[in-house]
Amino acid sequence: MKQIKKIGIIGLGLLGGSFALALRKQTGAKIFGIDKNSAHLFKALKMGLVDQKMEETDWVNLDLVVIAIPVNTIPKVTAEILDKVSKNCLVFDTGSIKAPICKALDSHFKRDQFLAVHPIAGTEFSGPEAALHNLFEGKKCIICDSGNTRNDLLEKGIEILQSLNMQVDSMDSISHDKHIAYVSHLSHISSFMLGKTVLEIEQSEKNIFNMAGSGFASTVRLAKSSAETWTPIFMENKSPILKALKEYIKNLESFASCMETDDEKSIFQTMKETNYIGNILDQNGN
Amino acid sequence: MKQIKKIGIIGLGLLGGSFALALRKQTGAKIFGIDKNSAHLFKALKMGLVDQKMEETDWVNLDLVVIAIPVNTIPKVTAEILDKVSKNCLVFDTGSIKAPICKALDSHFKRDQFLAVHPIAGTEFSGPEAALHNLFEGKKCIICDSGNTRNDLLEKGIEILQSLNMQVDSMDSISHDKHIAYVSHLSHISSFMLGKTVLEIEQSEKNIFNMAGSGFASTVRLAKSSAETWTPIFMENKSPILKALKEYIKNLESFASCMETDDEKSIFQTMKETNYIGNILDQNGN
Numbered sequence: 001m002k003q004i005k006k007i008g009i010i011g012l013g014l015l016g017g018s019f020a021l022a023l024r025k026q027t028g029a030k031i032f033g034i035d036k037n038s039a040h041l042f043k044a045l046k047m048g049l050v051d052q053k054m055e056e057t058d059w060v061n062l063d064l065v066v067i068a069i070p071v072n073t074i075p076k077v078t079a080e081i082l083d084k085v086s087k088n089c090l091v092f093d094t095g096s097i098k099a100p101i102c103k104a105l106d107s108h109f110k111r112d113q114f115l116a117v118h119p120i121a122g123t124e125f126s127g128p129e130a131a132l133h134n135l136f137e138g139k140k141c142i143i144c145d146s147g148n149t150r151n152d153l154l155e156k157g158i159e160i161l162q163s164l165n166m167q168v169d170s171m172d173s174i175s176h177d178k179h180i181a182y183v184s185h186l187s188h189i190s191s192f193m194l195g196k197t198v199l200e201i202e203q204s205e206k207n208i209f210n211m212a213g214s215g216f217a218s219t220v221r222l223a224k225s226s227a228e229t230w231t232p233i234f235m236e237n238k239s240p241i242l243k244a245l246k247e248y249i250k251n252l253e254s255f256a257s258c259m260e261t262d263d264e265k266s267i268f269q270t271m272k273e274t275n276y277i278g279n280i281l282d283q284n285g286n
Numbered sequence: 287m288k289q290i291k292k293i294g295i296i297g298l299g300l301l302g303g304s305f306a307l308a309l310r311k312q313t314g315a316k317i318f319g320i321d322k323n324s325a326h327l328f329k330a331l332k333m334g335l336v337d338q339k340m341e342e343t344d345w346v347n348l349d350l351v352v353i354a355i356p357v358n359t360i361p362k363v364t365a366e367i368l369d370k371v372s373k374n375c376l377v378f379d380t381g382s383i384k385a386p387i388c389k390a391l392d393s394h395f396k397r398d399q400f401l402a403v404h405p406i407a408g409t410e411f412s413g414p415e416a417a418l419h420n421l422f423e424g425k426k427c428i429i430c431d432s433g434n435t436r437n438d439l440l441e442k443g444i445e446i447l448q449s450l451n452m453q454v455d456s457m458d459s460i461s462h463d464k465h466i467a468y469v470s471h472l473s474h475i476s477s478f479m480l481g482k483t484v485l486e487i488e489q490s491e492k493n494i495f496n497m498a499g500s501g502f503a504s505t506v507r508l509a510k511s512s513a514e515t516w517t518p519i520f521m522e523n524k525s526p527i528l529k530a531l532k533e534y535i536k537n538l539e540s541f542a543s544c545m546e547t548d549d550e551k552s553i554f555q556t557m558k559e560t561n562y563i564g565n566i567l568d569q570n571g572n
Contacts, residue, residue, distance in 0.1 A: 182484050183499075184501060192556070199562065218504050234545060245545075
């Protein structure tokens with residue numbers, strides 16, 4: 001990818017920082033960074049995630065812009081960036097929701113330079129120090145509404161994502177948001193509320209955490225995730241998440257009701273059937 | 287521990303098999319095994335987890351018996367075993383609940399040869415092939431109502447558990463069951479119902495799992511657990527689990543209600559506060 005000489009990274013947290021590391025290694029490009037949190041920018045420069053701070057005059061020279069900021073700020077920031085970049089620059093975001101972003105940008109006169117990207121990669125950590133050079137290695141990556149991206153820029157985008165060893169799949173943004181509510185957003189809520197429930201009892205019952213093992217740690221791991229990142233995701237994907245969350249609550253209530261009526265057979269059956277998810281996770285390499 | 291020459295392991299699954307491996311390594315003792323599932327016994331013998339099948343004449347010669355069977359079967363089986371062993375043999379169980387077991391055995395004339403043990407160690411796998419020689423390494427282990435165990439046998443039990451590199455803590459069986467409902471049993475239900483919810487939507491929405499990442503896998507990992515093991519745990523610890531489960535459902539409903547009313551501030555605040563669980567998990571080495 002010799003044509004990529006200058007890359008702008010907007011937002012230097014876990015995802016932006018990891019893209020900076022992976023893309024520099026893959027392309028040898030010079031990395032320009034910006035973050036509205038000046039401490040993050042300072043750290044990212046000090047750690048060598050980015051080569052220099054982006055100045056207003058740099059935009060026009062970029063070949064690629066990666067936008068890795070809270071999802072509610074993506075539409076406005078992306079629109080402003082599209083205004084500034086030159087006509088062969090590809091701009092992609094990395095947000096966990098796609099429909100509101102695509103919808104907001106559809107009327108932009110440079111819409112065809114934008115690609116909606118969701119790398120299914122992350123950890124529960126945040127900030128520049130959470131960046132990993134191999135975060136995307138072997139991961140899935142969903143691109144959405146890609147028919148609205150100019151063909152040569154779409155090809156360039158796919159080539160870049162595949163060069164980071166991601167498996168790129170395509171789908172429409174509305175389906176993406178509906179599905180991701182189940183396999184990502186619901187997990188986060190489940191984990192946060194589990195953490196909250198145990199913290200609440202811990203206030204009155206000391207040392208309960210001394211009894212926690214690796215199973216609890218695994219289930220509650222996502223409750224370490226950044227509130228700054230996840231609050232906007234929940235708000236922007238409200239309707240699909242509420243649907244998933246209500247189905248989840250209904251299943252929990254039904255489990256509680258089986259316990260109350262000593263319906264051992266149904267409890268056994270529902271667990272036995274759900275074990276099937278193990279096969280799917282194994283197939284997926286998780 | 288030269289005095290331990292013959293050990294009986296009752297139940298040759300994940301826990302029993304792991305005790306067999308770890309105890310043979312630590313004590314050099316001969317391991318006698320028994321499992322009501324003859325395929326498990328056959329596998330355990332073939333894999334060398336145990337040295338030989340336990341015969342009726344062997345009981346009287348054992349120095350230690352480890353009972354690793356479904357929790358609802360522990361009281362009856364333990365009582366029968368206590369009847370058979372000689373007076374210097376220690377018998378301990380490894381169940382995830384302790385109060386019903388201790389209560390059932392309190393009137394046994396050899397109660398003081400029994401120790402209620404809960405190693406906070408496990409994986410989502412089951413059967414003899416799930417056994418790990420280092421499953422207990424560095425883990426916590428709770429012993430309950432240990433005042434009812436004869437002093438020399440209690441010391442022997444603690445010495446054995448510590449020799450496997452477990453950190454042994456003591457508490458009363460009722461507190462144990464109440465606390466473990468929060469930090470273990472609730473996690474399992476949360477994980478199983480999350481898996482169920484996603485499997486249900488998957489039936490109508492194909493390929494949703496293609497979008498699942500490591501976060502989902504972590505949250506749903508416990509849904510691979512054995513229904514045979516966990517159904518009796520849930521039934522036997524009904525009242526503490528129902529309390530924890532209802533608090534969890536209440537927190538999920540409150541989260542849904544904040545989303546419905548666009549109460550972004552409360553969502554942010556509750557996540558921010560729950561992040562604190564990360565510090566606790568880190569302290570615990572999870």
